[in-house]
Amino acid sequence: MNSSPASVCLLRSLGKRISGTWTDRLLLALVLAGIVFGWLHIGQLAGSGKAMVDIYHGQTLLAEYPLHADKPIHFAAMGESGISDIIIADGEVAISESPCNGKQCVRTGHKHRIGELIACVPNRILVAIRGDAQAFDAMLE
Numbered sequence: 001m002n003s004s005p006a007s008v009c010l011l012r013s014l015g016k017r018i019s020g021t022w023t024d025r026l027l028l029a030l031v032l033a034g035i036v037f038g039w040l041h042i043g044q045l046a047g048s049g050k051a052m053v054d055i056y057h058g059q060t061l062l063a064e065y066p067l068h069a070d071k072p073i074h075f076a077a078m079g080e081s082g083i084s085d086i087i088i089a090d091g092e093v094a095i096s097e098s099p100c101n102g103k104q105c106v107r108t109g110h111k112h113r114i115g116e117l118i119a120c121v122p123n124r125i126l127v128a129i130r131g132d133a134q135a136f137d138a139m140l141e
Contacts, residue, residue, distance in 0.1 A: 079123030
């Protein structure tokens with residue numbers, strides 16, 4: 001495998017900037033690997049629990065579905081300006097169609113974490129994911 005001269009030069013300059021013995025570099029690599037492992041582990045803990053999707057029109061609960069359903073769920077939520085089509089599939093929820101002008105709710109995309117929201121403000125439709133697990137903002141000891 002041939003490396004370009006620019007990438008070889010970049011690697012050499014990076015090697016000169018990271019000073020220390022090979023033990024220092026190994027310790028740095030282990031610490032970075034521990035940080036990545038810890039971050040992934042905390043993400044799995046925050047995502048555990050039975051997640052439910054609540055669909056509201058204003059303050060009225062229209063429907064409640066499990067986020068991880070066996071089959072895809074299509075729900076037509078009647079709002080102020082028309083019908084918003086909500087799809088729950090593959091552990092994610094999204095608004096696929098809405099009569100609003102800006103379509104910001106459609107552009108929000110798919111959501112899958114507990115605590116995430118999708119709102120169609122002109123149509124007064126709110127899609128919220130709730131569950132037993134609490135998402136972590138920070139951990140203190």
